Amino acid sequence: MSEKVAIKWxxxxxxxxxxxxxxxxxxxxxxxxxxxxxxxxxxMMLLALGGCTGMDVVSILKKMRVDxxxxxxxxxxxxxxxxxKYYDHFTITYTFKGKNLPMAKLEKAVNLSQDRYCGVSEMxxxxxxxxxxIIVEE
Amino acid sequence: MSEKVAIKWxxxxxxxxxxxxxxxxxxxxxxxxxxxxxxxxxxMMLLALGGCTGMDVVSILKKMRVDxxxxxxxxxxxxxxxxxKYYDHFTITYTFKGKNLPMAKLEKAVNLSQDRYCGVSEMxxxxxxxxxxIIVEE
Numbered sequence: 001m002s003e004k005v006a007i008k009w010x011x012x013x014x015x016x017x018x019x020x021x022x023x024x025x026x027x028x029x030x031x032x033x034x035x036x037x038x039x040x041x042x043x044m045m046l047l048a049l050g051g052c053t054g055m056d057v058v059s060i061l062k063k064m065r066v067d068x069x070x071x072x073x074x075x076x077x078x079x080x081x082x083x084x085k086y087y088d089h090f091t092i093t094y095t096f097k098g099k100n101l102p103m104a105k106l107e108k109a110v111n112l113s114q115d116r117y118c119g120v121s122e123m124x125x126x127x128x129x130x131x132x133x134i135i136v137e138e
Numbered sequence: 139m140s141e142k143v144a145i146k147w148x149x150x151x152x153x154x155x156x157x158x159x160x161x162x163x164x165x166x167x168x169x170x171x172x173x174x175x176x177x178x179x180x181x182m183m184l185l186a187l188g189g190c191t192g193m194d195v196v197s198i199l200k201k202m203r204v205d206x207x208x209x210x211x212x213x214x215x216x217x218x219x220x221x222x223k224y225y226d227h228f229t230i231t232y233t234f235k236g237k238n239l240p241m242a243k244l245e246k247a248v249n250l251s252q253d254r255y256c257g258v259s260e261m262x263x264x265x266x267x268x269x270x271x272i273i274v275e276e
Contacts, residue, residue, distance in 0.1 A: 001216065001217040001219070001223075002214055002215060002216045002217065003180075003184065003214070003215050003225075004212065004213065004214045005181055005184035005185050005188060005212070005213050006212050007185065007188040007189060007192055007210065007211040007212065007213070008208075008210050009196060009206070009208065009209040009211075013193055013196060013197070015193075015211070017185050017188070017189065019181050019182065019184075020174075020177040020178055020181060021177075022176055022177045024177065026185070026193075028193060032197070033197065033200075036158075036159075038160055039158040039159075039160045040158055040189075041185060041187075041188075042141075042189075043143055043158060043186075044157065044183070044189070045258065045261075046142070047155050047162060047164070047179060048179050048180055048181075048183045048186065050143060050145040050155070050179075051145060051153055051178075051180075051182070052179045054145055054147065054153055054179075055151055055166060055179065058147060059151070059170070059171065068147070070146075071147040072144065072145065072146050072147065073145040073147075073153070074142065074143070074144050074145065075142065075143050075145070076141070076142045077141050077142075078139065079257075080257075083254055083255055083257075084254060084255055084256055084257040085257045086260045087257070087261065116221055117221055117222055118222055119180060119217075119218075119222040119225070120179070120180055120183065120224070121222070122222040122224045123224045123225065123262070123265040124261070124265070126264040127261040127262070127264035
């Protein structure tokens with residue numbers, strides 16, 4: 001299996017990308033010559049990580065017949081100071097909303113994603129520290 | 139320095155993310171319960187990689203006073219077969235368009251990004267093979 005993303009420079013620091021047939025514009029901020037027409041490219045790694053594990057968790061909980069009123073995945077990452085600047089520590093916060101949610105099943109879904117299914121987590125663990133926490137809100 | 143991306147589940151397999159203040163929707167395809175309202179999360183890593191190095195190269199070539207008529211960054215990645223499925227080999231293709239482009243400067247800009255500036259390349263080299271090639275079109 002292989003995947004491909006085509007990224008075309010449009011002007012200044014702005015690029016249009018085709019990702020699975022959807023257009024995503026990325027750009028820099030104005031102090032480095034951009035116009036902020038879209039997000040920066042590097043934080044897309046946080047989106048890849050949170051989206052990958054978030055979809056796993058939603059899918060596993062559906063199979064477990066756990067109904068959620070809401071679900072957020074927040075990803076925070078710290079950056080090294082020297083070039084090349086990269087993310088050395090990711091923290092994923094899973095926030096589940098609902099009434100009488102079964103904590104053991106939420107933890108099991110998160111652990112299945114982290115230990116078995118989420119390929120992005122698997123990759124980023126090779127370069128960086130990767131933590132997660134679970135918050136439940138009624 | 140730290141960065142944060144907030145990802146909110148909307149319905150089925152669809153999530154809305156706030157990345158640098160811009161909304162990005164991700165979704166699965168219909169055979170796994172999605173509606174393809176946006177791209178899949180994992181290929182966002184290819185966008186992060188190509189966008190990060192692409193911005194480096196555009197910025198370095200501007201300082202070198204090299205004028206481009208066009209510039210594309212295509213990123214291809216192969217996926218492992220077993221869970222967790224991850225990208226084990228990335229190939230970045232830099233395609234430069236212009237008249238009488240100075241090949242040595244193009245190579246220098248790409249190498250500076252790959253060896254010194256691109257934090258995404260630095261990270262992904264820890265988990266995966268990372269190759270690149272340069273194409274010049276008149």
